[in-house]
Every structure is written in structure tokens, then in C-alpha cells.
Amino acid sequence: MQQTEFLNVVLPFKDKLFRMAMRLLVSREEAEDATQEIILKLWEKKKAMVGYNNVEAYAMMMTKNFCLDRLKSKQAGNLKLVHSNYSDDSVSLQRQVEVRDSLGWIEKIMQELPEQQKIILQLRDVEQYEYDEISKLLEMSPTAVRVALSRARKTVREKLMEKENYGIG
Amino acid sequence: MELDRIEKLLEKYFDASATVAEEKIIRDYFLNEDIPAHLQRYAPMFKYFSNAKEERFTKRLPLRPGNRSYWKGISVAAVVVLVFGIYFGRSYQERKKAEYAYQETKKALSLLALNLERGTEKVAYLREFEETKQKIYNNN
Incomplete structure (x- = not known):
């Protein structure tokens, strides 16, 4: 899969991924980073991607899991500071x-x-x-x-x- | 649209028992039409949802041409060049060394030849001495 082809598949739903990340992570910068990371992960997996029948749903699931993991690790890191x-x-x-x-x-x-x-x-x-x-x-x-x-x-x-x-x- | 119907749909909406089509009716109603005062309070919800959908991801995507077969090809070529380089480089070195040894040997041999010649010169003197000696013997 070439870059343009990849972008044709991914770009239509990139905003949806971003909005999901925004919903979960709240800060815009964090959501941007998360979205970028998800798309880069997809890019690495682009060969396998041809086999998925619904790339958008797959990417959405990745975003959800990624953000939840990030929240979990953040909570673990901040545990001592919570009053x-x-x-x-x-x-x-x-x-x-x-x-x-x-x-x-x-x-x-x-x-x-x-x-x-x-x-x-x-x-x-x-x-x-x-x-x-x-x-x-x-x-x-x-x-x-x-x-x-x-x-x-x-x-x-x-x-x-x-x-x-x-x-x- | 009859108010009665909207109120019923709204109730279904909050129970999440409305169909997708019914939810669309409610959404359109609250986004477009004039809303009576007692329903006005729900409008911000639908307005917010439709606004939230306008968010855009604007960050650049640093997609490198991570074409792995391309890199693999390059690295294979590099290894081949390296191996050949070492192989031919070594044989070239060997030839140089052999040439040096040949030159040295030649030098040594010519030195030997020179000294040998010097030796024969002395032998020539010796022969002359011998001849003279013979002459003297013959005369006696």
C-alpha cells in the first residue's frame, strides 16, 4: 500500500479519531499526540490493513484502547498527588x-x-x-x-x- | 411538527429506545425549528453534539516512506559491495606485496651478480700471473 492510498483510506476518519481522543483525554495537545500516534501505528501495519474489512472501526477501537491506557498510566503516576x-x-x-x-x-x-x-x-x-x-x-x-x-x-x-x-x- | 410527538420521541431518546431514524428527527428538530420555551432547555445538548463534530485534526502527519523492501534492497546491495571490496582489496594488496618481493629479489640478485663479476676480474689477474709463471718456467 502506497502513501497516497493509505491517506485515502485514513484521512476520511482521522477527525473522528481525534474527537474520540479529545473526549477521553480532554487536553487538545494530548489528543493530537494520541491521534498522530494511532495513525503512525496504522501506517506501520498498513500491510495487514488491507485484510481488515472495516479500517475505521479498527482504528476507532485502537484509539479508544490507547486513550484508556494512557489515562490509566496517568492515574497510576498521579496517585500520590491526589487530595x-x-x-x-x-x-x-x-x-x-x-x-x-x-x-x-x-x-x-x-x-x-x-x-x-x-x-x-x-x-x-x-x-x-x-x-x-x-x-x-x-x-x-x-x-x-x-x-x-x-x-x-x-x-x-x-x-x-x-x-x-x-x-x- | 406536533409537539406531542416530539415530546414522546424525546422521552424515547432519553431512554435510548428510539430508532436511529427517530433520533435523527429529534436532532433535526432541535437544530432547525423554532422551539417552544419549555423544550428550549434541551436545545444546547443537540447544538453541542453537532458543534463537537466540527473539531478537526490539523496536526501534520510525519509519514516516512517506510517501504521496508526498499531498505532491504539497499542493505543487501551494501553488503555485496562491502564483501567484494574486501575480497578484491585483499588480492590487490597481495599483488602489491608480491611485486615488492620480486623487486627486492631482483635487487639482491643483481648485487650478487656484481660481486661475482668482481670475483672473476680477480681471477683474470690470477690467470695472467699463471701465464707469466709458465713463461718463466719454459724459459728456464
Whole structure:
């Protein structure tokens, strides 16, 4: 597989990989690095890639796993620095400044969701993947996907209502 | 679109029991149409989702032409050149050495020849002496 051919296959979904990385890793730089690394990994595996019938789903799965690994190692590295009793307040005060509009607020709400719900919400509501694609990609039953998705959407709604009632921002 | 239907669909949406097509109806509704006040609160969610899809990956991709067979070819060629170089280089060295030895031998031989000649000169004197001696003997 030549470079142009490779790019023709990969470029259409590179933004999706990036957005998934952004969803999980939060910082833009980290997400960019992760996406770059995933695409380079694909480039190394380009010979095997010809055999995959769905390169996009494969790349998406790689991105998901890569980001989760990265989060895990980061958490392990930071374990000693966590002060559970006061860190939350200072962060939320800082964030209140950033999160003026309701769109930013939703972004913040999504950051607080469990990883799996983040991924499912990202795949379904942002990227508009079909349900069976998501369940295949995450190796979950369709019912489990719908349950997690419902939970995620309801949490976002709930937090959004809370914000409205307290009038933050 | 009837409000009633939208509210029902919205409920299904939050239960994640709506079909893909129904979800699309809801999405389009909240993105495009005028939304009544009590549903306005849901609009940011759908707006956010559609905005989030606009993010683009802009970083450069440093794809090197990592064509492995190409590199393999080059390295094989390099090894061949190296081996031949060593082989011919060595035989060239040997020829040089042989030539040097030949020159040295020739020098030694000519030196020997020169001295040998000097020896025969002396023998010539000796012969003359012998002849003279014979003459004297004959005269006596």
C-alpha cells in the first residue's frame, strides 16, 4: 500500500479519531499526540490493513484502547498527588469562569461521565454511529449499549437542569 | 411538527429506545425549528453534539516512506559491495606485496651478480700471473 492510498483510506476518519481522543483525554495537545500516534501505528501495519474489512472501526477501537491506557498510566503516576478533599472546589471555581455558556457547560458535564458512557455518547450522538456498529466496536451487547447511553443522556439532562435551576454562570 | 410527538420521541431518546431514524428527527428538530420555551432547555445538548463534530485534526502527519523492501534492497546491495571490496582489496594488496618481493629479489640478485663479476676480474689477474709463471718456467 502506497502513501497516497493509505491517506485515502485514513484521512476520511482521522477527525473522528481525534474527537474520540479529545473526549477521553480532554487536553487538545494530548489528543493530537494520541491521534498522530494511532495513525503512525496504522501506517506501520498498513500491510495487514488491507485484510481488515472495516479500517475505521479498527482504528476507532485502537484509539479508544490507547486513550484508556494512557489515562490509566496517568492515574497510576498521579496517585500520590491526589487530595480528594479540596481539589474539587478549586477546579470548579476555575471552570466556572471558563464555562459561561451552556455548550461549555455540557462539555464539562460530559467530562465527568464514566469513560464508557463518554465513548458511547461520543459515538452515537456526535459521530452518529449505528447501534450495532457501537456494540461491535465496544464488544458489548446492544442492550448494554442502550442502557449505558440512556444513563449518559439522562445524566447530561439532569446536570443541565440543575444548572438552570441554580443559575450558575 | 406536533409537539406531542416530539415530546414522546424525546422521552424515547432519553431512554435510548428510539430508532436511529427517530433520533435523527429529534436532532433535526432541535437544530432547525423554532422551539417552544419549555423544550428550549434541551436545545444546547443537540447544538453541542453537532458543534463537537466540527473539531478537526490539523496536526501534520510525519509519514516516512517506510517501504521496508526498499531498505532491504539497499542493505543487501551494501553488503555485496562491502564483501567484494574486501575480497578484491585483499588480492590487490597481495599483488602489491608480491611485486615488492620480486623487486627486492631482483635487487639482491643483481648485487650478487656484481660481486661475482668482481670475483672473476680477480681471477683474470690470477690467470695472467699463471701465464707469466709458465713463461718463466719454459724459459728456464
